[in-house]
Amino acid sequence: xxxxxxxxxxxxxxxxxxxxxxxxxxLEQNGVSTEIHWIGNGNVPGxxxxxxxxxxxxxxxxxxxxxxxxxxxxxxxxxxxxxxYYSGPAGQVTAWMDRFFYTSAGKLGGKIGACVVxxxxxxxxxxxxxxxxxxxxxRMIVPGSQYWNMTHGFTPDDVRKDKEGLQTMRTLxxxxxxxxxxxxxxxxxxxxxxxxxxxxxxxxxxPKE
Numbered sequence: 001x002x003x004x005x006x007x008x009x010x011x012x013x014x015x016x017x018x019x020x021x022x023x024x025x026x027l028e029q030n031g032v033s034t035e036i037h038w039i040g041n042g043n044v045p046g047x048x049x050x051x052x053x054x055x056x057x058x059x060x061x062x063x064x065x066x067x068x069x070x071x072x073x074x075x076x077x078x079x080x081x082x083x084x085y086y087s088g089p090a091g092q093v094t095a096w097m098d099r100f101f102y103t104s105a106g107k108l109g110g111k112i113g114a115c116v117v118x119x120x121x122x123x124x125x126x127x128x129x130x131x132x133x134x135x136x137x138x139r140m141i142v143p144g145s146q147y148w149n150m151t152h153g154f155t156p157d158d159v160r161k162d163k164e165g166l167q168t169m170r171t172l173x174x175x176x177x178x179x180x181x182x183x184x185x186x187x188x189x190x191x192x193x194x195x196x197x198x199x200x201x202x203x204x205x206x207p208k209e
Contacts, residue, residue: 001180002033003077008093010041015118016081018159019151022166026173044092053103065099072104076180077112087123089130097134105138110193112176113140116149124150143179145172
């Protein structure tokens with residue numbers, strides 16, 4: 001069992017990383033291997049809406065989105081970490097996730113999907129809700145914790161003082177480890193993830209008569 005944690009902050013070892021590391025350490029303690037991937041602090045292009053991914057199964061922009069996409073089957077779960085900017089996730093996180101989920105959505109069903117968010121003070125809840133939409137539309141399994149997956153702090157040291165936030169991260173890690181073990185046990189008993197119906201697209205614009 002293995003989980004990939006995506007650090008969507010422009011700071012490699014900042015507040016978001018501190019939160020993710022708490023989850024990762026807990027997962028490791030519970031028998032789940034982890035890997036943390038930092039998307040960097042350079043330009044992260046957004047989706048061009050070109051449809052290339054539907055034809056080729058990868059993004060027309062050949063960067064780490066494709067590198068991670070090629071490894072999706074290697075992971076049983078994904079956790080995305082995001083800093084809060086103006087009461088929402090940092091733009092580079094959603095730019096990265098838009099392209100990743102467009103290219104990899106068909107391979108994510110039945111895997112664990114979770115996010116952790118960090119703000120100095122406000123905006124965590126809105127950011128948390130925004131990021132969960134990616135997982136739910138892809139039929140990922142979204143675990144809970146004993147509070148919403150958020151920490152508060154302006155610096156990593158601040159986050160380390162957020163005892164409730166770090167407790168929430170640890171509980172999230174244990175919940176994910178438990179779910180992965182349940183899924184593994186189910187597969188051994190012959191339980192498979194349910195198939196998806198063929199999509200039916202409904203257009204709400206009525207044609208002129």
